[in-house]
Amino acid sequence: MSKIKKxxxxxxKPHEPEIIEFSKEMCSLESVSYLESSVEEVDKEVETVQIIxxxxxxxxxxxxxxxxxxxxxxxxxxxxxxxxxxxxxxxxR
Amino acid sequence: MFKKLKEKLLFEKSGExxxxxxxxxxxxxxxxxxxxxxxxxxxxxxxxxxxxxxACVGTAVxxxxxxxxxxxxxxxxxxxxxxxxxxxxxxxxMEGSVQEKNIQSxxxxxxxxxxxxxxxxxxxxTIPFFLATFDIIPMLNTAYYSSMxxxxxxxxxxxxxxxxxxxxxxxxxxxxxxxVGVGTAAxxxxxxxxxx
Numbered sequence: 001m002s003k004i005k006k007x008x009x010x011x012x013k014p015h016e017p018e019i020i021e022f023s024k025e026m027c028s029l030e031s032v033s034y035l036e037s038s039v040e041e042v043d044k045e046v047e048t049v050q051i052i053x054x055x056x057x058x059x060x061x062x063x064x065x066x067x068x069x070x071x072x073x074x075x076x077x078x079x080x081x082x083x084x085x086x087x088x089x090x091x092x093r
Numbered sequence: 094m095f096k097k098l099k100e101k102l103l104f105e106k107s108g109e110x111x112x113x114x115x116x117x118x119x120x121x122x123x124x125x126x127x128x129x130x131x132x133x134x135x136x137x138x139x140x141x142x143x144x145x146x147x148a149c150v151g152t153a154v155x156x157x158x159x160x161x162x163x164x165x166x167x168x169x170x171x172x173x174x175x176x177x178x179x180x181x182x183x184x185x186x187m188e189g190s191v192q193e194k195n196i197q198s199x200x201x202x203x204x205x206x207x208x209x210x211x212x213x214x215x216x217x218x219t220i221p222f223f224l225a226t227f228d229i230i231p232m233l234n235t236a237y238y239s240s241m242x243x244x245x246x247x248x249x250x251x252x253x254x255x256x257x258x259x260x261x262x263x264x265x266x267x268x269x270x271x272x273v274g275v276g277t278a279a280x281x282x283x284x285x286x287x288x289x
């Protein structure tokens with residue numbers, strides 16, 4: 001089965017924890033190698049951020065749980081990059 | 094977790110510093126309360142240190158209890174309200190989130206700071222009377238003068254600290270605080286003379 005290599009998430013989060021702390025916490029997940037995050041919209045008490053997670057086999061359940069722990073919620077999954085580690089798969093068929 | 098909590102309490106996003114505010118505010122309370130007892134006892138020339146100590150310690154314990162419970166209830170209710178507002182914006186229950194957990198932990202730390210700062214400052218002003226109990230210094234009037242001097246120093250330290258926070262003249266702020274102490278002592282002494 002293919003593995004998730006990249007996830008683009010639209011996340012609604014409170015101002016606290018700030019985006020740096022939030023990103024560090026998200027990056028502490030075992031299945032996430034690194035991530036890119038940017039604030040899309042700022043409201044009075046909440047903000048919308050786009051988080052792009054990169055990893056070898058991203059566990060979405062784990063990501064969702066961590067997001068919830070940080071008081072945020074995933075609005076939508078805007079992009080996915082999935083695949084496996086067999087570059088010559090076509091040849092082998 | 095403690096490090097994060099410390100950072101949050103010391104460097105809030107709004108620029109407010111909860112810990113600083115509580116320590117100074119309640120330290121001030123503690124010092125002035127003991128100063129009031131000291132001046133009151135001095136004006137009636139109480140020569141038994143145990144009497145003054147029991148009055149000061151009783152007051153300090155009262156300040157400790159009221160500081161902890163009062164701040165805990167106030168902080169919890171305020172934070173809970175903020176959390177509920179945030180939850181309404183987030184459109185989720187936010188159950189088990191750091192924000193929900195922080196309500197209790199932050200309120201607890203703040204209430205302990207609140208209670209212990211007034212207790213500690215009150216007890217520092219009582220030290221000369223303990224020394225008098227062990228006959229290290231005479232009660233009349235060295236212990237009284239020493240206690241008032243300690244209170245003055247503590248007020249100056251608190252004032253100086255506020256001056257440093259405000260990035261203003263430290264001696265000026267220290268003097269202002271000491272003058273408040275002198276005013277309190279004068280008022281207390283005057284009232285005693287008037288009543289007795």
